[in-house]
Amino acid sequence: MSGCGCGIENGAGPFSKGRELVEFVxxxxxxxxxxxxxxxxxxxxxxxxxxxxxxxxxxVGSCPHCNGVHAVAPMNPTSENIQFGGKGFTLAEV
Ligand SMILES: [Zn+2]
Incomplete structure (x- = not known):
């Protein structure tokens, strides 16, 4: 998968996990x-x-119950691919 055109080639990408994916998106x-x-x-x-x-x-969105930040790569948005930014991580820190 390289047809996105994001120009992101170093480190984080659509296949990152957890907070790295959240920050990527x-x-x-x-x-x-x-x-x-x-x-x-x-x-x-x-x-x-x-x-x-x-x-x-x-x-990129937050859980309405605990404000936990979740994100999914726009190239492959399925429930299985949703990543969690981690406890205590909020969008204010991005
Ligand atoms: Zn929650």
Whole structure:
């Protein structure tokens, strides 16, 4: 998979895990991706911080229960590919 055109070749990428993926998506395409709605109304997610179900509606989003930050690579947005930024990680730190 190299057809994205992100120009990201060093380190973090769409196959990163956890916080690295969250930061990758946050910064992808100059920050224009993170707020875009995921097609088909979002992805069903299970928060990896508190275990509650929620819908990830944008490529970077927060759990409404604990504010845990989750993200999914825009090239492959499926529930299985949702990554969690880690406990205590908030978007204010990005
Ligand atoms: Zn949560």
């Amino acid at each position: 946050w910064n992808a395409h100059g920050g224009t991706v993170r707020d875009q709605p995921i097609r088909n109304g979002g992805l069903e997610a299970i928060c990896q911080g508190c275990g509650e179900d929620f819908i990830l509606q944008t490529y």
